[in-house]
Amino acid sequence: MKKPYHHQSIEDKWQKHWQKKKLFKTENSSRKPKYYILDMFPYPSGAGLHVGHPEGYTATDIVSRYMRMKGYNVIHPMGWDAFGLPAENYAIKTKIHPETSTLNNIKTFKRQIQELGFSYDWDREIATCLPEYYRWTQWFFRFLYTNGLAYKKKAPVNWCKNCRTVLANEQVINGHCDRCKKVVIQKKLAQWFFRITDFIETKKGTSGLLKGLDKIDWPESTKIGQRNWIGKKEGVIIHHQVEGTNIQLDTFSAYPAWLFADTFIVIAPEHPLLKELVRGVSHENAVNDFVKECKKMSTQERSEENLEKKGVFTGSYALDSFNQGSKMPIWVANFALMDFGTGIIRCSAHDIRDYQFASKYHIPLKEVVDRVNELEPVNAHGNEGTLKDSGPFSGKIISEQLIKEMKEWIIQQKIGKKTETYRLRDWLVSRQRYWGAPIPIVYDNEENEYLVPEEELPVKLPTDVDFNPTGESPLVHSKSFHNPKDLMRIERKLKKSGVMPKDRTLVRRESDTMDTFVCSSWYFWRFMDPKNKKAFADKKIINRMGPIDLYVGGAEHTVLHLLYARFFTKALHRHGMVQYDEPFMKLRHQGMILGEDGEKMSKSRGNVINPDTIIEQYGADTLRIYEMFMGPFEQMKPWSMKGVLGVYRFLQKVWRLAVETPKTKGKPQATTTKMLHQTLKKVTHDIEDFKFNTAVSQMMILVNHLQRLEKIPGEALEMLLICLYPFAPHLAEELWEEMGNKKMIMEQKWPKYNPKLAKEDLIALPIQVNGKLRGTIKVDADISREEALDLSKTQPVVAKYLKDKEILKEIFVPGKIVNLVVR
C-alpha cells in the first residue's frame, strides 16, 4: 500500500479544519490555568512575510501547542502593527492611500501566516490603524495627560529634513535618521512628551525601569542594553561661585579622582546662564558669534569624533572649591553638551579632550599624578597613580575606596552633593506625519490646549489630505479634520465641564500624530479583550490573563519597544489599573536568518528566500522544522536549501514509517521503549529550554531507530507523533487519523516520561589512564566503584598501560568515567 506524502493537501485539510471549528479559540473564563504566549506583532510591509518571521512564530507555536496538551488555557493571538512611515512614503510615491496598501499587506501577511499552520486565536486579531484600536491609543494619551505624564514643551528636537519629521532620540542612529539614513539636525519645536523618566526609579510601590529588570526572565544582554540606555551614573555635583557675583555654577563629576587638577570651566553654548557670565563688549561679541556658529551645526557635525574643539573665553572666573584662592576661567565650548550632566564641566589636564582644548588656547594646567610618559596626558578614567597637590588626599593611591572617601569629603566640606544623572530623556511622541494615531488635543484662539473629551474619541484620521510632506503634518490642511461643527460641539462640552473659559473659542485640533511605538506599547492588553467598547480592556480580564508569560521577538527591540511597553505597564500600575508592574515575564529573541551567502537578506543582494516558495515545494511542516533545526534559536544563522531538503526527507521518512511499515500491537522491545522515553524526555525539556534544534535531532534519532525495525509497535508510533505534533502539526494530525484514532492528536495529553525507562541500564563506561581514553567496558549503569575499578584494571587494553606502574589515584564517577592515575 503506497501512498505518497502529499503535503499540500494535508496542510490545506487541517488548516481548514482548525479554522472552521475554531479549535484555537481561547476563552477568558476558562477554569484552566492561563498561559499567555505572545509574538511581537509584525509591521505588515509591502514585501510580505520574511523567513525571519516564522522562526519566532514557530517557536511560540510549538510552546503553545505543547502547553495546551499540558492542560493550560493558552492565549496566543496575532495582529498588526499597522501604522508607520513606509505606508505613507508609498502613498507619496504611488498615490495609493496608506489604508488601502496597509489593509492589502495585512491580507497577504495573514494568508502567509495561516499557511504556516500557527495556532493563533484569530478572533482576537487587531490592527493598530483601525479606529476601534487607535481610539484606545488616544485614551492612553488622555490617561497619561490627566496624570501629568504627558506634556507639551518647546524643545530642540531631532529633525529629519528628508522625512520632514521629528524623531525620538532612539530613532537617531549616529546622528542619522533611523529610517532614511540622512543626517538629522536640531530644531526648536513645540512637541509632546511622555514622562518616562519619572519611572526610572522605584516609586510609590511601582518597581522602576531599572529595578524591575531584576525580577524578570530576560536575556541578560537585553537587560544590560536597557540599563545602558537608561544610563544611570552616580556622581557628585560641585558648586562654584562666579567671582564677583552670586551666580552659582554646578558641574557634574562621575569620577572625582582628579578634581584637584581642574583649572578651568567650560559651559555649553545653549546654557541659559551663559548670558550672565559674559563680561565686557569684546567678550560679548566673541561669545555671540561663537554661539551663532554652534547653532549652525547639526548634531551630527557637532558629535563628529575629530571635530575641532573650539571655545571662547566669557570674561568670568569661578572660584575653585578645591584649590582655595585659585580662580578658574570660564569658557564656552562646542564640546559641552546641554543634555549631559549640568551642561558645565570642570576641566583638567587629565582628560585628553580637555587637555587638547587647554593647549590650543594656552589655558594653564595642573597635574595631580606623575605621568609616565611626558608627551601624553594622563587618561582621566585611568585608575592608577598616587595623588599629589590634592589637599587632604595628597600621597594617597587612587582606588575605589579613595573615590568613596573623596565623595564623602566633598559633601562634608559642603562644596558639592551626591547626585545621579541619566542618559534617558522623556519620550518625544509627536510626529508631523499622517499615518498614525492623531493626538487627542484641541486648541483655543489663545493657543491653550485641551484634551478631547473621552466620548469624542476616536479622533479619526481624515481622508482629505495631501501626503506630500511639507514639514507640517498633512493633517494641518485637512478641512474635515478641523471641521468647525465638530470643534463647536467639543467646545460646548469643554465649557460645560468648566475646563474651558467661556470667552474663548476652539480654533483647531492638534494635527501631529503619535509615534507608532505608542500603539505597540499597550497592544498586548487589547489582545486580552479585543472587542471591548467601554475600555481598552476590562480591568478584571487584564489582571486575570496578564502578564505575558512568554514573549518572543527580534533583539532589535531591545531598547525601544520593550522599554516603552514597560513604561506603560508601570504607569497603569502606579494608578491602580493593573496589578503587575512588568508586562513580559519571560522574553526570548530569535536570531536573524541570513541568506545562503551568509549576508543579511536583501532585495539588492538577491538572496531573499520567500516562505511561499518553500511552503509550496516542501510544505509548512518542513519550513517550521527546518527553521527550528538550523541552529540555536537565539543565534544568527545562514539559510541552506540543502538543509531544507534534509528536513523534508526526514518528514517523508516519518510518513513512510507510519503508512508503509507493518504495525504490531505488542509491547515494543526494551531498547525501543528506552529510546521512546529518552526522546520524550529530551523533547519535553528542550521545548521548555528553547532548544528546538536538539529536540528535532532527537526525533531524528528515534526515527532512524524505528526505521530499522521490521514491524513498528503502535505505541512507538503514537509517541513519536505526539512529540512531533508541536513541530509538524499537520503531518502529526494526519498520521494520527490514519492510525484510526477518533479523537485528534491535539486533544491528547502530553505524556510524562518515565525517568526509570529513560535511563540507560547498560552503558559503555570509558576508562582513562592518566586522563587519556584507553578503552570502554559495557557495564551496568549503577555498577559499584569496586566492581568498576576491578573490571577496568583487568581489561587487556588497559592492563597494558598499568604494567610496571604504580597506581596513585583511582577516580570513579558513577555512570560517567573511570580514571586511573599511574606513575
Place this chain on the structure above:
RNA sequence: GCCGCGGUGGUGGAAUGGUAUACACGAGGGACUUAAAAUCCCUUGGAGCUUGCUCCAUGCGGGUUCAAGUCCCGCCCGCGGCACCA
C-alpha cells in the same frame, strides 16, 4: 575607547568539568534499476604506519584539576550596541 555576544570537521552545528565532533548537509563507495531519480546500506576530523594501533586537533599562550570546548588569567579575530558622557 566602553559594554555585550561569538570563534568546534568540507558546511550548519552537538556536548550538567567526565568517550569532543550527536543530528543534518556535502563527499566517496555499494545495493536496487535497462538507466536515472527516489530509497536503503557502508565510509567520512587530520597525520602516520605495521589496518588496529599511535600521535595531534574545539582562535592563540599560560594556569587550575585525576580530567578543560566547558573554569581562571593574558592575548588575537569576527559580529552587535553605546560613545566629544564630563
